[in-house]
Amino acid sequence: MAEIDPDRPHPARIYDYLLGGACNFAPDRAFAEQFLRVMPGAADAARLNRAFLRRAVRFGVDAGVTQFLDLGSGIPTVGNVHETAPGARVLHVDNDPIAIAHSEIELADAPNATAVLGDLRDTDAVLAAAAEVLDLTRPVGLLMLAVLHFVDEPHEPLRRYTDAIAPGSYLAITHGTADGAPDKREDVLRLYASSGSPATPRDRAQVADLVDGLVVEPPGVVWTPLWRPDEPAAGNPAQSLTYAVVARKV
Template identity: 45%
Template sequence: MPEFDSHTPNLARMYDYLLGGENNFAIDREAIDTLAELLPEAVPVARANRAFLQRAVRYLTGTGIRQFLHLGGGLPTQGNAHEVALGSRVVYVERDPVAAAHGRALLQADDGAVMLQADLLDTDDVLGRAADFLDLSQPVGLLLVSVLHFVLDDDEPHAMVARLRDALAPGSHLVVTHATSLVRAQGPGTLGVHRGAGGTDRTPQEIREFFGDFTLVSPGLVQAADWRPDRPRLVGSPSPASCLLVGVAQKAAKPQ
């Protein structure tokens, strides 16, 4: 099993710290504190993203979905899918072997959730291994939350997601959050947050294309804070995640 390196920042542990978790080291906290000084929006964006994930999972369980495939979610901490969808089966898939090993350790006592270490771009491998735990002939909640903006265009992320969509049973749902540059006219990399971490932001239209022919549920593709909020936002108050677009879409039943 890979050792937990306490001297090198790890993205999954850094995200855990962003969310207020305890599964991180001093080096991870130092990296995030430095980032927050440069980009004060980093913390509210991360927490708005996690709050949306929780609302989306609650929505999906309300539709009857009881199994989830969460790709690139980092460490399964701080109100992640298995902690919200109680009684469901959840498969987490993480590319980083250190994060995956840490995640498996965290889930040892949970019979309903597992962590797999796999390359998200190898969809056949991911789906094949997930099928050992999930019934892919039945509806699944596919969670691609703050991961697609780390997949560069050269790796053909739209084709990757299309393969995943095709493998899902009718009635399944796709949940996506993605960084966007709504002010791209000011120049590439306006957001800075994800480009600085090796990723890329995309336009709203490029993000909409990830859903393919799935039907977006109301309110559609919106800012994270505006997707079925638990409480109304005060009039005129800024969104804590205006650079993050989110959506939930359903795969239609096959015609008779």
């Protein structure tokens, strides 16, 4: 098992801090505050991303999906998959040991939800773990939220996962982009590189390419708050810093 390194910020714990959580260390908070100085809307973007997760999960449930594989799940604080779809079977996967340790505590009273330590780039190991918890011959909601911008070459892992899931499954992605703030791109890249978790923001066309071969559900690749919102989006959607898309395997 990977070692917990409290001296190095980790995306899962930074995200937890931006959401107002308490499962983070001083380096995570310091990085988040630096990020907020560069991108003041980052905390709002994190909340918009979590709100999208709830809408995407509800969309899957309404389509008949009863099981979810959440890759790069982070720390399952309020409003996560197992709470949004309490009757569904859920496997949370993250490469941060502290996120998984906290997940195990959070999921103690959620008998249908499990968390395992894993890296989504290690597709064989993750799919083996998924096969122990989920029925991959039936539709799955595959969630990759705010994680693929930390993957240098995401196409091969994505192909492996979409090949492994059954027809009728859904893939939901959110992905960081510099489209809404191109002048901040280099500052953000330098900041993430200094943290040991380099990021690769992608534009709208590149995010659309990630779901090539799947049937993209309306409204397509859009700013996160514009994907089937519960109420009209307020403010400038580009301040979400993130694109969202849901696509179906046929």
